[in-house]
Amino acid sequence: MDLQRVKEYFSWLYYQYQIISCCAVLEPWERSMFNTILLTIFAMVVYTAYVFIPIHIRLAWEFFSKICGYHSTISN
Amino acid sequence: MANPGGGTVCNGSLHNHKKQSNGSQSRNCTKNGIVKEAQQNGKLHVYDKRIVESFEEAPLHVMVFTYMGYGIGTLFGYLRDFLRNWGIEKCNAAVERDEQKDFVPLYQDFENFYKRNLYMRIRDNWNRPICSAPGPRFDMMERVSDDYNWTFRFTGRIIKDVINMGSYNFLGLAAKDNEYLMTVKDVLEKYGPGVASTRHEMGTLDKHKELEDLVAKFLGVEAAMVFGMGFATNSMNIPALVGKGCLILSDELNHTSVVLGARLSGATIRTFKHNNIQNLEKLLRDAVIYGQPRTHRAWKKILILVEGIYSMEGSIVHLPQIIALKKKYKAYLYIDEAHSIGSLGPTGRGVTEFFGIDPGEVDVYMGTFTKSFGAAGGYLAGRKDLVDYLRAYSHSAVYATSMSPPIAEQIIRSMKLIMGLDGTTKGLQRVQQLAKNTRYFRQRLREMGFIIYGNENSSIVPLLLYMPGKVAAFARHLLEKKIGVVVVGFPATPLAEARARFCVSAAHTREMLDTVLEALDEMGDLLQLKYSRHRKSVHPKLYNETSFELKD
Numbered sequence A: 001m002d003l004q005r006v007k008e009y010f011s012w013l014y015y016q017y018q019i020i021s022c023c024a025v026l027e028p029w030e031r032s033m034f035n036t037i038l039l040t041i042f043a044m045v046v047y048t049a050y051v052f053i054p055i056h057i058r059l060a061w062e063f064f065s066k067i068c069g070y071h072s073t074i075s076n
Numbered sequence B: 001m002a003n004p005g006g007g008t009v010c011n012g013s014l015h016n017h018k019k020q021s022n023g024s025q026s027r028n029c030t031k032n033g034i035v036k037e038a039q040q041n042g043k044l045h046v047y048d049k050r051i052v053e054s055f056e057e058a059p060l061h062v063m064v065f066t067y068m069g070y071g072i073g074t075l076f077g078y079l080r081d082f083l084r085n086w087g088i089e090k091c092n093a094a095v096e097r098d099e100q101k102d103f104v105p106l107y108q109d110f111e112n113f114y115k116r117n118l119y120m121r122i123r124d125n126w127n128r129p130i131c132s133a134p135g136p137r138f139d140m141m142e143r144v145s146d147d148y149n150w151t152f153r154f155t156g157r158i159i160k161d162v163i164n165m166g167s168y169n170f171l172g173l174a175a176k177d178n179e180y181l182m183t184v185k186d187v188l189e190k191y192g193p194g195v196a197s198t199r200h201e202m203g204t205l206d207k208h209k210e211l212e213d214l215v216a217k218f219l220g221v222e223a224a225m226v227f228g229m230g231f232a233t234n235s236m237n238i239p240a241l242v243g244k245g246c247l248i249l250s251d252e253l254n255h256t257s258v259v260l261g262a263r264l265s266g267a268t269i270r271t272f273k274h275n276n277i278q279n280l281e282k283l284l285r286d287a288v289i290y291g292q293p294r295t296h297r298a299w300k301k302i303l304i305l306v307e308g309i310y311s312m313e314g315s316i317v318h319l320p321q322i323i324a325l326k327k328k329y330k331a332y333l334y335i336d337e338a339h340s341i342g343s344l345g346p347t348g349r350g351v352t353e354f355f356g357i358d359p360g361e362v363d364v365y366m367g368t369f370t371k372s373f374g375a376a377g378g379y380l381a382g383r384k385d386l387v388d389y390l391r392a393y394s395h396s397a398v399y400a401t402s403m404s405p406p407i408a409e410q411i412i413r414s415m416k417l418i419m420g421l422d423g424t425t426k427g428l429q430r431v432q433q434l435a436k437n438t439r440y441f442r443q444r445l446r447e448m449g450f451i452i453y454g455n456e457n458s459s460i461v462p463l464l465l466y467m468p469g470k471v472a473a474f475a476r477h478l479l480e481k482k483i484g485v486v487v488v489g490f491p492a493t494p495l496a497e498a499r500a501r502f503c504v505s506a507a508h509t510r511e512m513l514d515t516v517l518e519a520l521d522e523m524g525d526l527l528q529l530k531y532s533r534h535r536k537s538v539h540p541k542l543y544n545e546t547s548f549e550l551k552d
Helices: A002-020 A028-075 B013-020 B060-085 B110-125 B182-191 B206-219 B230-241 B256-265 B277-290 B319-329 B351-355 B384-393 B395-399 B405-419 B426-448 B468-480 B510-527
Strands: B009-011 B028-031 B034-037 B052-054 B137-144 B153-164 B223-227 B247-251 B268-272 B302-307 B332-336 B364-368 B378-382 B460-464 B486-488 B499-503
Touching: A002 B060, A002 B468, A002 B510, A028 B060, B060 B110, B060 B468, B110 B468, B153 B510, B182 B405, B206 B223, B206 B378, B206 B405, B223 B230, B223 B384, B223 B395, B230 B256, B230 B332, B230 B364, B230 B378, B230 B384, B230 B395, B247 B256, B247 B277, B256 B302, B268 B277, B277 B302, B277 B319, B302 B319, B319 B332, B319 B351, B378 B384, B384 B395, B405 B426, B426 B460, B426 B510, B468 B486, B468 B499, B468 B510
Parallel strands: B247 B268, B247 B302, B302 B332, B332 B364
Antiparallel strands: B009 B052, B028 B034, B137 B153, B223 B378, B364 B378, B460 B499, B486 B499
């Protein structure tokens, strides 16, 4: 029963996406083209986030800790 | 066509205006929205209605999504136009001939782009043919499209008993009604349907004279003149009233017929913001002080053009203030009561009765018989010398065929019904039923959380949809549930404010309205249309906690 509700909820969400982005009034081939482009962009965003965000956070952490460490060495 | 006063609910808007307008109506005093006009002509006019109008603004995410939707539609429009231009796709739209390809392009402006790429996709929601009288329920012909709305074909089936929320049938007089239509049938048999002449030649019938006397009596004015077509009444008669050297001040949301008539007349036109009395006063002052543009001579005439109820907003004109302004600055007032005649006021006499104003205060009354009377045509009414002048100088009287006799008889019998001259109170009951239905419908929609525009007494209820995808989905789903609604988008409304417009009728029963409201509730949840901030909670409290006392 829960699975049914979840499926209904997702199909309702997909319907909302279709209405808001005008996919509901586009022809099927336009719809698939739009969905493909959107999914491609989304996949690229996710991949970039997965690859680069940990490195960026680590670099930022090092940068800030170096400044604080510099301060602490000065104050000593 | 900007959204006026966005975000404000005008409770007693007269009171608000008084605060800002520094004695512009120095003879009025306001007190919590109650206006008393000072003694004029020995009569004390007391206007004690609070105008409750609201034009709520949508939340920000809705506007963002609306523009995003239009943006995606435009991008795909460019793509399709490219494909059509390069011959990859067959072009079904109008295109110039090969010999004319080097001429100035005909179909490249925004209107044509919009029509080809955005309107065409959802075109099946408009121009739907019906095949019965437009009563509270009607029959619709079913049609399908095989090539995405470029062409339609009829399947031959008829969708029966669709609830009619779109026809301008305010008093329910547009239904087929065998008992009451006896007089219309007799007149049809006696006079025939056609008149075959203009008013000036052989086209003035005794039916027209009877109708004109009745219209004058109904409105409480000296004389009236009727014309065969409502649109032509405005567009052909305003040129007869004003000309070059005159000034027209018209509301920015006036109907196309009024705008066309104003442009045809050759007068200078200045528009004021919708129902905005300060703006109108500023324009009047500038007109009186500075005169005509280059010569600074006085204007020959200043005519203010307003409507009783505006058909896309559902707002009612602020008549008492406009009348005060027109008296102060000596301007003339022309009011187009197409939607408000028969539907406003305790006995249906229109917007002057609604506000309790003496009918002699407005100079020119115009109205149509299409909406509340179930016929066709329009009238112009006012003082006798005005109407006599129009009989001679109106374009419509000289060149247009006069009103058909069975239609004149239909208007006569409807008007007699509303006035009570047939001896019953059925007409008055219809007017009161319309007011009840209007208030109920609007109140329920507001409680559900939809954004509704307009005055709480106007029977035109625009429900805002905003996004183009939702417009199409709304109309299609409601037709599946056998409810016929009219949805309106650009260019009749501003681009981002697409809406569904309901016309409440006296012929709707409580059950029909409840069916419609239930369907709207469901649609609102399915399509997420309940944008209003003033939504009542879903589970109202049944008792007041603080006053609940335990009894030992």
